[in-house]
Amino acid sequence: MSRTGLCQICEAATASRACDRCGRAVCDDHWDETARACTACVAGRR
Template identity: 60%
Template sequence: MSVSGLCNICENADVEHGCDRCGKLVCDRHWDETTGLCTECSAETGGGRGKSDEPANPDDMPDGVDTYEF
C-alpha cells in the first residue's frame, strides 16, 4: 500500500501500512506483519494467538489453578 503522512500512533515516522481492522496509518514500528494489524489492534485481539490464552486441554493446567475470571 502506498500511503504518506505521519504514523497515527507515534506521529513521528513516515507511514508504510494501513491497519486492516481500524484503518490507522502506521509506521513499520507499529505494524504487525503476521496479523496485518497495527500494534494496538494486535494487542486487543491477542496478537493472532486465538480467542483465549487458556490451554486447549484442561489437564495441561498446573494443579491448584482455578479458571475463574473476574
C-alpha cells in the same frame, strides 16, 4: 486517499502501512506483519 503522512500511533515516523481493521496509517514499527494489523489492534486481541 491522498493523505500520506505520519504514523497515527507514534506520530513520529512516516506511515508505510494502513491497518484494515481500524484504518490507521502506521509505520513499520507499529505494523505487525504476522497479524497483518497495527500494533494497537494486535494488543487488543492477543
